[in-house]
Amino acid sequence: MNTVANAPRFADLPPARFKPGPAGTHITIRGLTKYFAGWPLYEDFDLDIPKGRIVSIFGPNGCGKSTLINMIAGLVPIDRGEILFDGKSLKDTRIGYVFQNYREALFPWMRTLDNIAYPLLLEGKSKAEVDRRMEELVASFDVRFDLKRYPYELSGGQQQTASIMRALAPRPEVLFLDEPFSALDFEMTLFIREKLQEVFMQTGTTMLLVSHDLEEAVYLADQVLLLTKRPTRVAETIEYGEARPRTVETLSKASFIDTRKRSLEIFQREVRR
């Protein structure tokens, strides 16, 4: 052990008491601090993410939308702060993660089927349990392509469908989606959007969606989280309570248009700031 040359002359302040979020909070973030190349990206950032809802994260370029969910998912280390899931740490929480780049997220040396079953095998599930879960997934996703093929033999949309199935296989408590549609064509985007909504209505899994498309962000969301430029704070949280299932008609309803307009205004205010 080295002796500290310049020991602080003041006593360490007792850490601030952990303030739990309001009832129904799933993920509590307190005092999150993350430096990026010497500059603060997040500083003493607090956030409560509600349970069983879809939260879309939207904000200016470079404000760290993806970094935020990567820190929550444990993929990017944080410099300081605390993130709890229902009071548990990440270690004790089952999570699923869908990457934007499905090509580099699936394992091309495994058949698509084995890719989807992989998290179940990691959990040490028995063959019978894995088979049962796979059957459920295939049925609920109405899979029309051959899962015995390798991922690279499938179309982009099919690969992303497989990624989502893999993320959902272990019945995660939280599902992270990092721009899951940006590499897909419009037809596939619509399809997967509907699938996600279906899964959400069936399971009520908490979902965190990063999107660069405001319409998409609002369409799926119960709550739109608008972020500021760095150092990033929450600019505003907009509730969007439209009933599900939402359909194409939803897009032309006053409530949708209004929510999107308000989100856009806040976004523009933050970009110009």
Added chain:
Amino acid sequence: MDKPVASRSSANPWAPPASRDAAAPRAPLSDRLLPFVGPVLLFIVWGAVVRIGLIKPILLPGPIDTLGALVHGLAGGPLLSDFLVTVGRTLEAFAIAAVIGMPLGIALGSNQRAYRSVEFLVDFFRSTPASALIPLFLLIFGVSDINKVAIAAFGALLIVVFNSAYGVINARKQRVMAAKVMGASRWRIFRDVLIWESLQPSFVGLRSAVSMSLVIVIVAEMFIGSEDGLGHAILDAQQVLNVKTMYAAILAAGALGYALNVLFLLLERRVVHWSGR
């Protein structure tokens, strides 16, 4: 499950040249003959040069004579035993390099601190022509058969280690992240992701290593007192000015190198079936 959807998307641009008999539309005959243009031209020029007398037949026999000597030699003549000896030594050296090199490279690659500490040594000896080490190996192993295999294995080993280590180091970060987020332990990430990710660069290493083994084995057969092998056959024929046999042995060595390369390419396509897709 309906296959047409999937099979349509599997019509990818990559087509293995090995399956010329596949159902895919065949290229016109003139296109498929293109690879033969070069060799045929070479033989024509070669034949013309000999016929006109630009080069004395004592230095360069005609192509027909040479090919005749090659075929005759490989069909049970003395060239066949030399050929087989060289193949044996090359594969022995290669097998040693692969069996030690791949695990070692993967282990080094997954421990960056370990790799950084030996990186200089690997790079230095990788850049040192292995033939320059022949005298050193002579001191250690003496004029023996083991010597030739040992030095070829050494040269090939460094290539395998280097490529496998870099394969692990440069594994797609996102695949590692995907495994991590699913709760894979470090060991599972290593077993289920890193090893697989390193396969493709490893195969590049193996392919270079088998070529390197052949080069060193031939050189060693020439200069480390040898009784057999293609290298010995080439040098021996040259010293008694038996040029036909010499060229036949050279062609045999070339054919061997080419065949090994093609063999490893095919093997790579089978094992690393996802490569480039």
